[in-house]
Amino acid sequence: MKKVLFVIYQAPGGSVWPNEGFRTAFGMYADEVEPEVLLIDQAAITLAKETEPQKLGLLSIKMVQKYIGKYDTKVLVEKESLDKFHVTNMDEAYRAEVLSRAELQARLPQYDHVVFM
Amino acid sequence: MKKVLFVIYQAPGGSVWPNEGFRTAFGMYADEVEPEVLLIDQAAITLAKETEPQKLGLLSIKMVQKYIGKYDTKVLVEKESLDKFHVTNMDEAYRAEVLSRAELQARLPQYDHVVFM
Amino acid sequence: MLILVKYGPENPAERWKLEAAAPADQIVLIQNGIFWAVTEPKALEGKKVAIVQPDFEARGYSAESCPWPLVDYAGLITLIEQNPKSMS
């Protein structure tokens, strides 16, 4: 079983990478790969309750929530990024775990591949 | 006659924007538009004598020189960017004029459009 | 001059544009350009700034607490009408 961390660093709406990062992670359940998703930098806003690109006619990001539930996908977010981008009201449906940059970096050796989207 | 400044800020090789920036400027001579080209940030390396993406199998950047000559296109480059990226040996075939950031910014009001590539 | 900013503070070209902005220039933050208002408001001090509200709100930010004028796309057209010159 390979462990793979998908890291998203760009904002939803401005780009499709948060959607594609989650979609790729969900695709991993087809095989012997255990995916996790990490949000850093601008991507941290993905988790804000009020963030929804669909309001602007773009692809919804909230749609990933149902698959997070279905697959029980581990979602991590960097605390420093949440602070920097003023994300105070996190949407609990993402089931995200908040970790500091130091905690995240200490965690990296447990993954076979860390894949930035 | 409209005056348009095309600003390139990305490096040749890594992206096609220096090529496309020059190509667009050359295309302007078909009509009543007077183009100039400005290189800032990583794009400043375009002017280094030794810079040539073709060495790596990519599209040549030196190919633009012949059109700069043909159209007598004004090429500007920011001094601070040359310094930052250690461009000491400029290729004179680009006929570039070196201006400081302050000088460039003072120049902006003379253009109708400043178009970043 | 209308100055359109669509990337955040990580983008060196956007920083260049903002530094170059004269007090009379109309800066418009759109797309990820709205992150200047969130993480680096100092870069906007003394400048004439408007934020495209649908882009701001789609990224989870509330118009209520925003100290800059917000415009919708029709409002952006008004700013385009008012400014024949552009840096974008």
Added chain:
Amino acid sequence: MLILVKYGPENPAERWKLEAAAPADQIVLIQNGIFWAVTEPKALEGKKVAIVQPDFEARGYSAESCPWPLVDYAGLITLIEQNPKSMS
């Protein structure tokens, strides 16, 4: 772990990777990632760094004055062989 860096210091994800790099991790600067060596060598201090020479030279920089080991694409494959894990 092999850490591939293909953008310069303006990219927040690359900065994150470099900060996360342990002393034993093999960092490879490729494409515009070579600009770290040019403009922000401090970020590479104490790290195991290799630079892809064709990418470095195509951007006008000389191998002679480069304090880091340079590799060609075959050399990059050797680094890939030596490092089963990756961050890229």
Added chain:
Amino acid sequence: MEKLKITIQVMAPPYSYQDLDTALNIAEAGLDKGHDVGIFLFTDSVLATLSRVKPIRMDRNIPQRMQAMIAEKGLRVDICGICMDYRGVSREEIIEGATPSGLPELAALMATSDRFINLMA
């Protein structure tokens, strides 16, 4: 306000980035205010004219939206021809009303437009 000729240049590919949506939103607002609006598609943005683009069901269809704006609101769409060749976009596959052109047309648009808005790379 008098009627203005407004040109919007786009470079980024549709869907991966927001620029096509932004361009269409600006264009629509301009057309609704009575202006003459055109979009010039450069480099990867030319993909937005492919009628065959098929997004997932819950996503927006950018080529269809553009085609409807051409037909119903008079939006002009010019496409850089060399950019089409580079991306394998053939003239038979593009949406109705979009016009393959090139840099001479962009130069003419720049010369004749009252406003020019660019969405940079």
Added chain:
Amino acid sequence: MEKLKITIQVMAPPYSYQDLDTALNIAEAGLDKGHDVGIFLFTDSVLATLSRVKPIRMDRNIPQRMQAMIAEKGLRVDICGICMDYRGVSREEIIEGATPSGLPELAALMATSDRFINLMA
């Protein structure tokens, strides 16, 4: 060195950015050293499989180079199918030897590859 299975994922569009060239350079060096190398084309990088791509004369032809590496060196090329639909790339137009697939295939590649190299967006 034992023979390794190496997979390289690409996302950026060809020509606009260097990633396809980088992927092919790495793949070629790996194949020349006797490894089993595959490229997984995701999002805009799928354009690199269009046989109709026509660069200007002095530029490299990326799809042709990839096709030659498939035929002559045994490069494997998988293409994300949904990404093809999103970019209007039809299965009839792609280079010989490239295989439309999807995320299940990427998952299998990740599970079975000895090395995985990604060229991020």
